[in-house]
Amino acid sequence: METATRRILTSEGLDGLLAALKRRGYRTVGPTVRDQAIVYDDIGSIADLPGGWTDEQDGGHYRLVRRGDAALFGYAVGPHSWKKFLHPPTLRLWRAARDGDAVQVVAEAPPEQPFAFIGVRGCELRAIEIQDRVLLAGQHADTPYRERRRGAFIVAVNCAKAGGTCFCTSMNAGPKAAAGFDLALTELADRPGGVFVVEIGSEAGRLMLADLPQRAATEGEIAAAEGVVERTAAAMGRAMRSDDVRELLLRNLDHPRWDAVAERCLTCGNCTMVCPTCFCTSVEESSDLAGGETGRSRRWDSCFTMDFSYIHGGAVRASARSRYRQWMTHKLATWFDQFGSSGCVGCGRCITWCPVGIDITEEVRAIRDSEQR
Amino acid sequence: MGDAAAFAADRADPMVPRVARVRRRRRDGPLVWTLELEADGADPGGFAPGQFNMLTVFGVGEVPISLSGDPAAPDRLVHTVRAVGPVSAALARVEPGGAVGLRGPFGAGWPMAEAAGRDVVLVAGGLGLAPLRPALYRLLAERERYGNVVLLYGTRSPDEILFRREIETWRRRLDIDIEVTVDHAAGDWHGHVGVVTTLIPRAAFDPLHALALVCGPEVMMRFAISALRDAGLAEEAVYLSMERNMKCAVGLCGHCQFGPVLVCRDGPVFRFDRLRGLLRTKEI
Missing domain, CATH: 2.40.30.10 (Translation factors)
Known part of the structure; x- marks a missing residue:
């Protein structure tokens, strides 16, 4: 989209956007403060947004702190990602009813409301694009994901603050929302009354915006918005050289660093839960006492569990070393082979939410710096 | 409904x-x-x-x-x-x-089209004969399309031999070589004793014009591949059926990852050169 098409919404206009989305039947989901974290949940108005809050992040460290202003999107990313909605943590797949000899299997109905996501970051758009490829682009599409993804309205927000564990620039995934949104906002937090420079990314976005109180952006406002993104890009908390990481890891599957990281790794799976691209699931059966009503549910699974790779006789990946290696080499290396891209978007969640602060960028660097060739 | x-x-x-x-x-x-x-x-x-x-x-x-x-x-x-x-x-x-x-x-099955005009060696260990049996039915139904057909089958003991009557029936045919071996046996067993790989050097196939279809426990397949290589078969002529934990079977759940491949989506049958290195790496 050309800069000439940039528009301006005020806070009031943004509130109007939420109301308009609701009116049109969307389930509006966005960032909100809960349990001392910024999480994604249903929101009704801009009053639900984390106004005036920011986050302080480092390895194994996350704190909410007050900003000096009332910015609505002045934080990086929290523990949630949009996969919570598109690829739910638990989901019933089907139920089966037995009536004598007859068994009828009925697939679970899709949600009735389409989603409107408010505040999707550049790295998160990339993560959605990656999950689209994983879950929809193969020979068999994932039906629940397709039903939730279809018709989702995405309001992206360009990052005005880099988190302490962010490295999206290393993964070419941000901080600017590049593609895959309907509207993208840049908040000019230093202007009174809340000023959002809006980029239109789709026809649906254009139509939605047309009904709201808005005006054309000035050259100064457009330049200010670009400045916000540039300053964020220059302030990344972490960095990782990513151009050769696939080859680096695949030729170092027996590097001693895997043992060193296994000494610290608790194999808790937190990194896989907070990762916006980790997609692995397992299934569980349910049954009433008589076996007449049965069903199957799906839940997120993690390659850090022993059960994950179990085949008769034992787990294929019994050691912590092999399970950490599986996760990291999948994310940064074999994902290319399986799905044609990296599985990492540089959001830094795995670093922040690791209880012992294991840092994927540091682990890659350690292997690179000590490689025996 | x-x-x-x-x-x-x-x-x-x-x-x-x-x-x-x-x-x-x-x-x-x-x-x-x-x-x-x-x-x-x-x-x-x-x-x-x-x-x-x-x-x-x-x-x-x-x-x-x-x-x-x-x-x-x-x-x-x-x-x-x-x-x-x-x-x-x-x-x-x-x-x-x-x-x-x-x-x-x-999943992807055995390379039946590639097998046409070639000798076909099936190497099965234990329950590994089950996924090979459809290939065998096909080979025997279209017998004239293939060269020598050889089945080498090993189990732990004689009572674990699958499809025994059928194997005996096939054995009466003059256009298939079948050898069965067991790891351990009591005195009433008069067949081969030893692991299935020991049958490979004596099998009648032309290594330059043969395909091998291998299915069994992973360790057995590793040894079978090395015996087939010793017999002169190229890595590109060896196919194996892999087993991994699977939940979805359609490449969506992540469980069956084997390095760069998803066993359900890209296999379970793989040409060996695609897995070279993976089988040698522990806990991959």
Whole structure:
């Protein structure tokens, strides 16, 4: 989209956007403060947004702190990602009813409301694009994901603050929302009354915006918005050289660093839960006492569990070393082979939410710096 | 069933099973059962030798099981199951007439087209004969299309030999070489004793014009590959069927990753050169 098409919404206009989305039947989901974290949940108005809050992040460290202003999107990313909605943590797949000899299997109905996501970051758009490829682009599409993804309205927000564990620039995934949104906002937090420079990314976005109180952006406002993104890009908390990481890891599957990281790794799976691209699931059966009503549910699974790779006789990946290696080499290396891209978007969640602060960028660097060739 | 549209939607979802009936059930060894299924009201559709289905015992769970029957009779969905886990044990207990859930067939099968005009060596260990049997049916049904056909089969003990009567029948044919060996045997066994790889050097095939189809425990397959290489077979001529934990069978759940490949989506049958290195790396 050309800069000439940039528009301006005020806070009031943004509130109007939420109301308009609701009116049109969307389930509006966005960032909100809960349990001392910024999480994604249903929101009704801009009053639900984390106004005036920011986050302080480092390895194994996350704190909410007050900003000096009332910015609505002045934080990086929290523990949630949009996969919570598109690829739910638990989901019933089907139920089966037995009536004598007859068994009828009925697939679970899709949600009735389409989603409107408010505040999707550049790295998160990339993560959605990656999950689209994983879950929809193969020979068999994932039906629940397709039903939730279809018709989702995405309001992206360009990052005005880099988190302490962010490295999206290393993964070419941000901080600017590049593609895959309907509207993208840049908040000019230093202007009174809340000023959002809006980029239109789709026809649906254009139509939605047309009904709201808005005006054309000035050259100064457009330049200010670009400045916000540039300053964020220059302030990344972490960095990782990513151009050769696939080859680096695949030729170092027996590097001693895997043992060193296994000494610290608790194999808790937190990194896989907070990762916006980790997609692995397992299934569980349910049954009433008589076996007449049965069903199957799906839940997120993690390659850090022993059960994950179990085949008769034992787990294929019994050691912590092999399970950490599986996760990291999948994310940064074999994902290319399986799905044609990296599985990492540089959001830094795995670093922040690791209880012992294991840092994927540091682990890659350690292997690179000590490689025996 | 409900209205046609809803039924079609259910069928389109690869995670939703259709209902099948057990038609016949036969014990094929200690803990091993062969189940013949018939899908309710659905056209059989056919399957390729080496493909697998996901079988559900309602309320218990779902497991991947190779098709072990004749691909020329796709309405009889034959599966051979070893009752070692809760789901496979429950599956083996389903009586004829009982309902099970069925998804599939899934995966890439044996390279039957590439085998045309070549000698074909099938190397099977234990239950690994089950996924190879559809290939064998196909080879024997189109016998004139292939060169020498050799089956080398090893089990731990004589009572674990699968499809025994059928093997004896095939053995009477003059156009297939079959050798069976066991790891351990009592005095009433008069066949080969030793691991299956020991049969490879003596097998009658031209290594420059042969394909090998290998299925069995991973350690057996590793040794078989090395024996086949010693016999002069190129890595590109060796195919093996891999086993990994599977939940979805359609490349969506992540469980069956084997380095760069997803066993359900890219396999379970792989040409060996694609897995070179992976089989040598521990816990990959």
